[in-house]
Amino acid sequence: MAKQHVTTTVNGDQVEFLCTTEQTLLDVLRDELYLTGSKEGCASGDCGACSVMLDGRLVCACLVLGAEAEGRKVETIEGMAKGDVLHPLQQKFLEHAALQCGICTPGVLIAAKALLEKKPDPTETEVRYWLAGNLCRCTGYDKIVRAVMDAAAVMRTA
Amino acid sequence: MRSAIRRMEQSAISRHNAQIDQEEKALEMDYRTPGTASEAAALLAANDGAFVLAGGTDLLVKLRAGFVAPRIVVDLKQIPRLRGIEHDARGWRIGAATACAEIGEHAAFLAAWPGVVEGLQLIGSTQIQGRATLGGNLCNASPAADSVPALIAAGAVCEVAGEGSEREVPVECIITGPGRTSLARGEFIMGFRLPDPQPRSGDAYLRFIPRTEMDIAVVGVGVALVLDAQGLCTHARVGLGAVAPTPLLVAEAAKALIGTRVDDAALKALAAAASAACKPIDDKRGTIAYRIKVAGVLARRSAKNALDRATKK
Amino acid sequence: MNDMTTPGLANKEMKIVGTRPLRPDGVDKVTGRAKFGADIHVPNMLIGRVLRSPHAHARIQSIDTSKAQALRGVKAVITCADFGDLPSEFIPAGEMMVNFRDMTRNVMAREKVLYEGHPVAAVAAVSEAIAAQALQLIEVQYEVLPHVMDVAKAMEPDAPLLHEDMYTIGVEPKPAKPSNIAKRVEFGFGNLEDGFAKADVIVEREFATQPVHQGYIEPHACLASVSEDGQSELWCTTQGQFIVRAFCAKLLGMEVSKLRVTASEIGGGFGGKTVVYLEPLALALSRKACQPVKMVMSRIEVFRATGPTSGAKIWVKVGATKDGRITAADALLKYQAGAFQGSPVQPGAMCAFAPYDLENVRIIGFDVVVNRPKVAAYRAPGGPISEFAVESVMDEIALKIGMDPVEFRLKNAAKEGTRAPYGPKLGPIGLVQTLEAARAHPHYQVPLKKNQGRGVASGFWFNIGGETCASLNVGEDGSIALVAGTPDIGGSRASLSMMAAEELGIPLERVRPIIGDTSSLGFNFLTGGSRVTFSSGMAVVEAARDIIRQLRTRAAKLWEVSAEEVEWADGHARLLGEGNTKSLSLAELAKTAGKTGGPIIGNAAINATGAGPSLATHVVDVEVDPETGKVTILRYTAIQDAGRAIHPSYVEGQMQGGAVQGIGWALNEEYIYDDKGRLQNAGFLDYRIPVCSDVPMIDTVIVEVPNPRHPYGVRGVGETPIVPPMGAIANAVSHATGVRFTELPMSPPRVLEAIDSKH
């Protein structure tokens, strides 16, 4: 099958890959670039486990074609920590035990980061509605919401 | 003998594989990013099995589920006229491939048409908002599309581009049935036109879903209304979603409001008219009886919200 | 067997147990580094896909795979012909009694397909696209048969029969005709007639629940590699690598030692990953292709063909005196098993009235096959279903006699020495403490407004022990490698390390835990039954004590004294006796281990017994929109006896997660089938698990009534939290609306209909 040649930026690095039209950005990240931090929970945009940033917008990588990444900027969970310094959200998720199995965690972290960049002081309700597209079956969301609020507080004073 | 059989099998298999090669070629899916509307129209007109890609939030799901098998995917997002929000002498223009998140962030448009923004912001999660578009939401032609009832109520008009043609079509004339539109081969939507809202006007959209987010509307109601200086309703439009094969513009429901102060009696008449207009089905998202009843409830609540906004303007 | 009790535990001051350190696997999970089932790629890997039945019930007349085999890029095609048939008999496999005749048919249909989504063939090809194409080339001829989905209809004499050779077990004499009723069970004692005669108030109700899926976010995934000589490797997402090994070895006719199973990080299981689906298929494909085969389910496949737990019909009758003493309790449970026998009706029956101290009680249960996917375990399997019905009836009785529902439960609460409905007397349990905590909680005093209601329910679950191994390897610098055999599904590496560090008296950071594969430890039963912190914890403590014995001996050798003269305290060997100050740290002893006898490792291989039931009481406030029937959860408080919370955050997490799963079960989750038995909502869009904005904060109160049979008093907490929510929410909705709700889910159309029919 003929493949598209795509040049894009992932976590600040220029990368190139070949993909067929039906391969999604998620397929490409996981199976071509081996960035398996973004997870496939549904492949229909309902679970948010594949949340990534595309040109600064929060999207589900399963609903973007790999070919659409041409010339764009993609940010994934693998780029969230800087060197050995965790992002405050990552740190707070650990402190608050905001994960159990951890499968939804990368997507939730990417989504929460997008929220705090847009809204540094969200209310609990805003956090809950913003994260409504990130399903978590383990935690009941309580500790996730607390971790996001606490990280927001820390980031505001930083 | 045995090797003869093997040769026969081999040749059958290679014939089969040759056929598969051809099928594979036939199945190959092309991806195009036209830079102009005319280029896009030409691609869509010239190719069987050409599918438009805007936000992709419906197309990619159908693709993965095997419901559609496009030969060519035409990504419209590189066409400048399909992106962005503008204001001019005629009012508002929204590019059909503008992400809903972008529209929701536009303060002036939100102030002008809060009900339209309410509707489009209910399309999926934050992640979906980053991709979903008004053009896509309309052309996916779901009876339950969340942006459509409010657009209908607002009197929005689509700019439809085709090969060498452009025409304007009211939103309520696009969807002709579940998954079907009135667009001709080669046609697509470039943008949406909304007038500047009149003084003392307000619009609102409410939908019912079982959860608080992430569901498809069981019922959706958009209401837009205008009051005169005395507080009498002079103009109203009511759009209903998910209660019939297509979203509906319900004239009877509007009539229930026009000439009234949108008081309890008028709201009751509105609810009855909205319920009477429903021709729903029983499905996994709701029953006929439930949809009919809740359509009335939401019409009333939505009209109250629109009234509040009109009174404040 | 194992005497692991620690006298005076309550007085021992803990340095680590009971604190909230960061979990050892945490950084991997917040950086995307952790490898889950679908996250590995190996060279020369094929992709496997499954062809599934489009019919709910049909006889397979023929399967022609020749065209698929011939497709270029297809390396293997398998059907039931690639698995040996196995006789219908229950044989122990990895601590469970398993009927492999059923299991081999569930992983790959033989004579018949019994549910939509039932596998009929599988292929392995060089790409996903070719595998998908190959599936379309497989020709299956079906003779479609009438199907049955409803448990009551399936019990009727003229119902379509799923298994022509199924005769109800548990009735004497053996029935003359086969039926869909796999088993009848009965528990109880006393005299019901006498009991009901003494009652002032009797409430009798029928209830219905829908099957619900465990809803783990990670679909099933595995990667199998079988070499030409039969040596096999399997990587998969599972709650028990040893169980997978036992099942697959039997299904494929292999020696267990030839198969090494490695558990990946697991993205949720809740009981649903205690069985095999893809794993034997991937092994069979790999065996045929002599290449590694990776298989990952789509979300649609997960819903169509895995889990869920039973839907059920339940009848409950309870009598009580005016002053609130229960005189008799009777229940009839009919549970869907799915396509093969084995619903959790038995534990459901045992739990049904277990929170109550009863004189006259009976529970009868039926295990019934229907044309749905075979049920799998789901958190406290069977308990939530029967206890939903019982807790609803208890609430109604309390209402009728005008007694506060917590007070009513306190009057009848089971405690130490109470005879459980399934026979034996209970050991120490904390139900009374949870009820008292509920009554004292500020939540219980918050005033309610119009259209709001408050509900209370309690819940019981057994918890289990079982075969468990652990090893602790002392490194030459004194740090510890902890190897456990139970997949970590919600933070158990943290709790196990904490107990190891506490025992050894060393900082937590000195312990690094891993989950071993099946060749690194002896047999371990799976992660389930809330057993890991209990059983693996017990094994870790025993292994730590093994190390301490050795360290004392080494120190004694160095000091030229007897081991009895050396004690272990605060991570040091100390010479006993007046005026002695000699001491050696673990690190110092480890450094010289080679010179004092060789490396030091601590091992434990136990069959953990003494698991203690965990009881809970939940309080919930709801508001009901009287015009749409929508229920909003306003406030939620979960109170539970944890025995001892090793890491309280993860105990709270279990309680909160269980409560929210229960909210989904109560309000929206259900399977919707069309009239042909095809699932209509096989995705997260229309199978509606709670989203973040659906729920409030879930307040928790951990009650600690230590389990005397565990070195740290642990009970196990993972399952009980899903038992009370459905009853509590149904009671709250009933109080908010004035209508008694007996059917789950209480979805908006159902609630609105009930409200409207009241007027």
Place this chain on the structure above:
Amino acid sequence: MAHLVLSGTLKQLAGGTSELDIDARDVRQLLRQLGERLPALAPHLAQEGYAVVIDGEIFPDAWLQPIGPDSEVHLVPPIGGG
């Protein structure tokens, strides 16, 4: 002599016997004697993998578990979990 209590299904399968004293010092002896005294019950216990409850504590698969002379013994189906 340990005291064995049978109820529900097991009582029915045992032909109505609800209580019996058994001279068994461990679980294996108990199961062996049950096989001799209540032959209808034994295959059922084996097939279902019943656990033995001694003085309130459940022992699945524990043949060598001692049974005290005054112990109360029950049989319960195996408990799994999710």
